[in-house]
């Protein structure tokens with residue numbers, strides 16, 4: 113008899129095992145989100161929105177109301193829900209392609225308007241669902257289907273620094289952090305703070321999570337983990353980028 | 365805070381955009397999401413002036429993609445939400461509105477047509493017919509009312525909210541730059557006093573109870589894993605749509621029984637067409653008038669009938685055959701000769717229609 117690892121309470125048992133590839137980062141990010149929802153006791157109020165990209169596989173993942181939408185448009189859908197019913201806790205979940213390329217204007221403007229929603233973004237440095245093309249976050253030298261000789265920043269620029277960008281746009285009341293699936297406890301903590309920030313009505317909250325895509329990276333377990341733990345943080349620095357109240361403290 | 369803007373029947377003199385804002389208020393619309401584009405801007409201007417006084421809301425989004433998608437969010441949260449756009453904004457809005465088709469979301473969208481293609485003119489056209497009826501990827505599972513005057517803008521905007529929430533297909537009011545900007549008199553009223561019952565809005569998400577504990581979670585998607593799954597879902601949608609057609613189809617016609625020529629038009633152009641037919645009839649000419657009010661679904665049965673009875677059909681529109689294409693499709697197999705007066709992006713006068721009819725009679 114095998115012992116099943118404990119699932120978050122708000123996960124939907126009927127749809128497990130989930131449909132992500134083995135070793136995929138999405139499952140871990142959603143686990144951290146699930147535990148955060150459990151610990152905050154908000155399963156009855158959360159609306160989960162997911163994008164196109166591998167995140168769409170989470171459309172029936174939770175026992176929470178969920179809306180799967182178009183590529184890059186999860187942020188405005190959740191904004192629309194939140195504006196129409198501010199009692200709900202709205203989570204927009206997307207990949208780095210959805211958030212930083214096709215849907216970047218929505219992310220930027222939701223942040224600028226300080227929309228009281230939580231955006232959770234899984235960064236795997238590729239467009240995964242469409243087969244591993246270059247993403248805005250593909251690292252210099254990294255090979256992808258549309259950068260077969262390695263990304264050349266001279267031609268295609270440097271990886272988007274999402275949380276740094278969002279933190280620069282946001283005003284007082286926003287919460288912005290970058291976590292990693294290599295440190296799930298910390299990631300869960302960031303997600304909890306991001307949700308709490310929305311519950312407190314403070315403002316926009318945004319968490320990026322470094323996540324693996326072994327399928328498109330074509331890496332084995334060891335190399336996958338090495339990339340997430342060692343390579344990705346070279347460009348994507350883990351930590352909190354903006355915390356409500358911190359600005360005042362700095363000035364004291 | 366008063367909850368009603370209109371408490372008694374009144375004659376007023378307003379622009380079409382103001383009419384739409386007032387009608388949306390009267391229909392109980394709760395939130396508008398919008399992005400500026402001429403000629404629909406004043407819908408937002410009036411709405412934002414009225415909204416705070418009547419406990420309604422507004423969000424100006426970053427573009428029409430967002431205006432459309434936030435409208436979907438508002439609807440899913442259980443509010444009567446709406447938006448308005450035109451031209452290139454309508455193009456962008458097709459992406460969210462095809463999701464509304466896919467998820468059967470009761471959105472209401474006001475289109476005030478301007479010239480095209482692309483940015484073209486900010487003034488007037490009837491060139492957004494194809495896009496509004498069949499825009500986006502998909503099958504055009506929508507309801508589109510083409511209004512001809514300010515009274516209709518008022519009546520059908522109110523109706524649009526009810527029809528959308530009753531049948532759960534995205535619903536459109538197809539106006540135009542003339543209707544948007546000109547002033548005209550009309551009667552405004554409180555729909556409830558006229559016995560119009562409101563179809564209540566219902567939330568898709570955030571219903572009472574804990575999902576998975578007290579109730580099933582709402583899991584909404586627009587992506588399917590296999591072809592057959594999508595096929596089955598669409599069959600249900602088509603069946604619902606077909607069932608709805610006889611209940612929502614609307615048209616206006618007269619003098620068609622013995623007509624040699626029937627003039628077909630829609631929207632604002634039918635004002636000129638109507639007058640032309642009336643004048644020609646007085647002169648004893650056998651001319652009839654037919655105007656679909658719903659462009660989607662079309663009154664296909666009646667059109668087919670026309671096309672077998674009349675000798676000639678004259679399609680008149682301020683576009684190069686967008687309406688004509690809908691008609692042709694509907695009358696396939698009919699015997700009447702198909703004739704046209706197309707003037708893309710410009711208005712058409714009564715006199716022009718009269719001389720064209722005389723030419724072909």
Ligand SMILES: Cc1ncc(C[n+]2csc(CCOP(=O)(O)OP(=O)(O)O)c2C)c(N)n1
Nearest residue numbers: 164165166167183207208209210239240241
């Ligand atoms: C409008 C539109 N353009 C393109 C696509 C194709 N598409 C589907 S998923 C995807 C990439 C998703 O990448 P990302 O957002 O990084 O998520 P991931 O799959 O990596 O989790 C693309 C381009 C689409 N579905 N819609």
Ligand code: SF4
Nearest residue numbers: 132133136166240325
């Ligand atoms: S392709 Fe990559 S991101 Fe998508 S499920 Fe597989 S491992 Fe995860």
